[in-house]
Amino acid sequence: MQASPVNDPLEILTNKGNRQPTFVSPIWNPIAGAIAGFGIALFVNWGFRKPAFSGIQNHIAFTAIGAGLGAFIDKQRDAYLAKRDAVLRHYVELHPDDFPKTDRKKYGEVLESWVPVR
Amino acid sequence: MTAVFRVGLVRLVSRGATAPGTLLQAQANALPAAFMQKCNISGRTMRGGPRCPKVAPYPYKTKKYNVISAFFDKTSKRFDENSKVICVEGPIASGKTKFAQELATELDMQYFPAVDLDLIYINPYGYDMRKLDPQLPPSCRSYDVKDFCRDPNHELAALFQIRMYMLRVSQYIDALQHIFSTGQGVVLERSPYSDFVFMEAMFRQGYISRGARSVYNDLRQNTIGELLKPHLVIYLDLPVDAVQKQIKARNLEYEVKSKVFTEAYLRDLEALYKQQYLKDIAGHAELLIYDWSAGGETEVVVEDIERIDFLQHESDPHNKKMLDWRFPLESEWCEARIKYCNEKSDLMNYFNVPRFDVPELLRSADDSKVWRDVWFNAPGMKYRPGYNADVGDSGLLTKSKMGINEVF
Numbered sequence: 001m002q003a004s005p006v007n008d009p010l011e012i013l014t015n016k017g018n019r020q021p022t023f024v025s026p027i028w029n030p031i032a033g034a035i036a037g038f039g040i041a042l043f044v045n046w047g048f049r050k051p052a053f054s055g056i057q058n059h060i061a062f063t064a065i066g067a068g069l070g071a072f073i074d075k076q077r078d079a080y081l082a083k084r085d086a087v088l089r090h091y092v093e094l095h096p097d098d099f100p101k102t103d104r105k106k107y108g109e110v111l112e113s114w115v116p117v118r
Numbered sequence: 119m120t121a122v123f124r125v126g127l128v129r130l131v132s133r134g135a136t137a138p139g140t141l142l143q144a145q146a147n148a149l150p151a152a153f154m155q156k157c158n159i160s161g162r163t164m165r166g167g168p169r170c171p172k173v174a175p176y177p178y179k180t181k182k183y184n185v186i187s188a189f190f191d192k193t194s195k196r197f198d199e200n201s202k203v204i205c206v207e208g209p210i211a212s213g214k215t216k217f218a219q220e221l222a223t224e225l226d227m228q229y230f231p232a233v234d235l236d237l238i239y240i241n242p243y244g245y246d247m248r249k250l251d252p253q254l255p256p257s258c259r260s261y262d263v264k265d266f267c268r269d270p271n272h273e274l275a276a277l278f279q280i281r282m283y284m285l286r287v288s289q290y291i292d293a294l295q296h297i298f299s300t301g302q303g304v305v306l307e308r309s310p311y312s313d314f315v316f317m318e319a320m321f322r323q324g325y326i327s328r329g330a331r332s333v334y335n336d337l338r339q340n341t342i343g344e345l346l347k348p349h350l351v352i353y354l355d356l357p358v359d360a361v362q363k364q365i366k367a368r369n370l371e372y373e374v375k376s377k378v379f380t381e382a383y384l385r386d387l388e389a390l391y392k393q394q395y396l397k398d399i400a401g402h403a404e405l406l407i408y409d410w411s412a413g414g415e416t417e418v419v420v421e422d423i424e425r426i427d428f429l430q431h432e433s434d435p436h437n438k439k440m441l442d443w444r445f446p447l448e449s450e451w452c453e454a455r456i457k458y459c460n461e462k463s464d465l466m467n468y469f470n471v472p473r474f475d476v477p478e479l480l481r482s483a484d485d486s487k488v489w490r491d492v493w494f495n496a497p498g499m500k501y502r503p504g505y506n507a508d509v510g511d512s513g514l515l516t517k518s519k520m521g522i523n524e525v526f
Contacts (some may be wrong), residue, residue, distance in 0.1 A: 051501055
């Protein structure tokens with residue numbers, strides 16, 4: 001992808017669709033929640049001195065609740081970030097003077113050449 | 119002035135009955151129905167039939183009773199004149215069991231047998247944990263009443279008596295659960311209140327140490343106040359020589375051969391019973407004492423019980439008798455019921471008194487490890503009751519129900 005010659009605040013805050021999620025990232029939280037739920041079911045059985053897998057319906061329910069909770073957290077987080085970007089975009093659109101487009105500079109242009117003085 | 123109103127009221131409530139000729143007759147006609155509250159215990163013979171409960175008993179062994187249940191199921195509605203805790207006390211082999219059973223039958227009450235360590239050593243599946251003794255270190259082996267009779271100077275004697283007290287407290291809580299949930303009275307054989315008599319007699323004979331006695335007293339002090347004292351204590355009195363004769367007549371091998379039941383021990387028991395326990399409990403409960411040296415008639419005792427007026431102390435709020443059983447509000451009845459029916463484990467937790475200064479009550483970490491490994495791998499001990507596939511429990515894959523107040 002070619003970098004834009006200028007720093008455009010609006011462009012930075014816009015989803016350009018050029019970043020694909022990895023395989024793991026959308027399923028990470030639901031899976032972690034499901035494992036935690038299953039673990040809680042095992043722990044409860046251990047605490048009440050029952051065999052690890054007795055009352056398998058509880059394991060299933062806890063696993064489902066854990067997975068649902070993970071998916072819910074993902075959804076809430078995405079919604080939060082999208083809303084934040086939208087608010088920022090809107091603010092930038094309302095105050096274009098405060099957010100001018102600036103030229104992209106390289107470090108070579110910013111840093112002065114180093115002259116050792118002894 | 120009051121008499122005028124009273125006569126008027128009496129006339130009012132006796133309307134419809136046969137017209138009274140005189141004032142006195144009017145009172146006599148009206149009083150039994152309108153004013154006289156009959157609140158004495160009544161036996162089966164006197165009632166002329168079995169007890170008829172006002173409200174169906176609450177299935178407290180299968181159904182929890184918590185704050186939410188208390189909204190829908192009140193407590194005092196089940197109580198009647200026969201909802202009483204009766205403790206039968208007396209020296210060894212005095213005929214308490216037979217008497218208590220007969221009394222319970224006659225009064226239509228629930229009989230609770232005397233506790234013994236079988237409640238600990240026989241597991242819920244009927245396996246006798248004493249069979250594990252050869253695999254256990256000496257400090258963790260079983261020691262029950264037979265062992266005590268055989269060898270009272272054993273170091274586990276103190277632990278034995280503390281366990282007896284714990285079992286008595288546990289059973290007393292069960293009895294309170296029963297009376298609160300069903301309104302049926304209970305007859306107990308000995309009680310946690312009288313257990314100290316044995317501890318003290320053992321201490322005087324040198325079977326338990328001063329430190330162990332102090333631990334026992336700490337435990338007692340920490341737990342006994344949680345219970346409600348009995349309404350009625352019946353003491354079957356036998357002189358020491360009669361007790362010794364009864365022990366011989368009963369002819370239980372471990373009792374007859376035992377060196378425990380000396381004259382001194384039995385005299386100590388009698389003195390402690392009479393001078394401390396009975397004196398103390400008489401301040402709260404009604405007390406009946408019978409000379410039982412030649413046995414006795416249960417009917418006679420029942421007649422005496424029927425004559426006791428349990429309500430006479432209610433009128434004076436400062437009267438200490440039956441004080442434990444005075445709950446002014448319905449919510450207090452329900453709170454007490456929740457405490458015994460739903461929070462038994464919390465009550466038993468009061469036995470967790472951290473005393474580490476008496477060596478015979480402690481076991482080393484190594485011994486405990488061995489005990490734990492052996493004890494919880496015995497048949498039916500790996501999991502809580504109802505969850506052990508090795509002794510034939512089935513349907514475990516979908517089973518999640520747990521018993522109420524289950525020890526596990």
